[in-house]
Amino acid sequence: MTAGLVAVPDEMPEVDLDAATLHARGLLEALGVPSDLPGTIDTPRRMAKAYAALLSAREFDMTSFPNDEGYDELVVVKDIPVQSVCEHHFLPFTGVAHVGYLPGDRILGLSKFARVVEMFARRPQVQERLTVQVADWLVAGLAPRGVGVVIEAEHLCMTLRGVQAAGTTTRTSAVRGLVRDRPHTRAEFLDALQ
Numbered sequence: 001m002t003a004g005l006v007a008v009p010d011e012m013p014e015v016d017l018d019a020a021t022l023h024a025r026g027l028l029e030a031l032g033v034p035s036d037l038p039g040t041i042d043t044p045r046r047m048a049k050a051y052a053a054l055l056s057a058r059e060f061d062m063t064s065f066p067n068d069e070g071y072d073e074l075v076v077v078k079d080i081p082v083q084s085v086c087e088h089h090f091l092p093f094t095g096v097a098h099v100g101y102l103p104g105d106r107i108l109g110l111s112k113f114a115r116v117v118e119m120f121a122r123r124p125q126v127q128e129r130l131t132v133q134v135a136d137w138l139v140a141g142l143a144p145r146g147v148g149v150v151i152e153a154e155h156l157c158m159t160l161r162g163v164q165a166a167g168t169t170t171r172t173s174a175v176r177g178l179v180r181d182r183p184h185t186r187a188e189f190l191d192a193l194q
């Protein structure tokens with residue numbers, strides 16, 4: 001990776017807000033919700049815009065710097081907000097991500113960890129895939145000596161509907177390189193999350 005490389009979200013087609021509004025109105029009507037009252041006349045468009053926002057990954061500059069000081073300890077960025085959409089029910093799941101890495105030749109701009117999480121979160125997802133995508137993207141782009149990603153999230157499909165298991169959270173992790181293979185580094189990463 002070189003300083004200034006732009007990370008571009010892939011896989012997401014252009015949003016057709018008019019079509020989404022039309023179908024949101026149809027969905028509401030099929031569910032018996034009137035969308036012609038003063039308070040609900042604009043609801044289909046609001047719904048369309050709200051879902052478009054949940055799916056709107058932003059491109060960004062992947063700014064990294066030479067690791068001139070030879071920094072060789074863990075860098076851990078904690079409590080990165082996760083706002084994603086479960087691909088099964090199209091309901092949000094939200095929580096936090098913790099990302100740690102052992103730099104190699106380059107160090108990454110700190111804000112980019114939150115941007116990478118956002119880029120992969122703003123699409124229909126499962127939590128396991130999101131976790132792995134963030135880890136593998138950092139490995140591919142940064143060639144670090146190790147990476148760890150832990151995500152803790154609440155899935156509304158599980159807490160608000162269905163089994164309605166209020167308060168349940170799900171923790172997933174992906175570890176690569178020395179964070180996976182060297183026990184004391186793995187333990188140090190997990191301890192940093194306490």
Ligand SMILES: Nc1nc2c(ncn2[C@@H]2O[C@H](COP(=O)(O)OP(=O)(O)OP(=O)(O)O)[C@@H](O)[C@H]2O)c(=O)[nH]1
Pocket residue numbers: 086087088125126127128155157158161162163
């Ligand atoms: N592994 C995984 N499962 C998820 C995730 N988000 C939602 N699910 C699950 O996807 C499954 C879909 O199951 P189905 O039986 O097809 O759907 P359902 O009848 O609505 O299931 P219930 O949620 O149990 O009512 C459910 O068990 C959800 O909890 C995720 O990020 N990872």
Ligand SMILES: [Zn+2]
Pocket residue numbers: 086087088089090091155157158
């Ligand atoms: Zn779901």
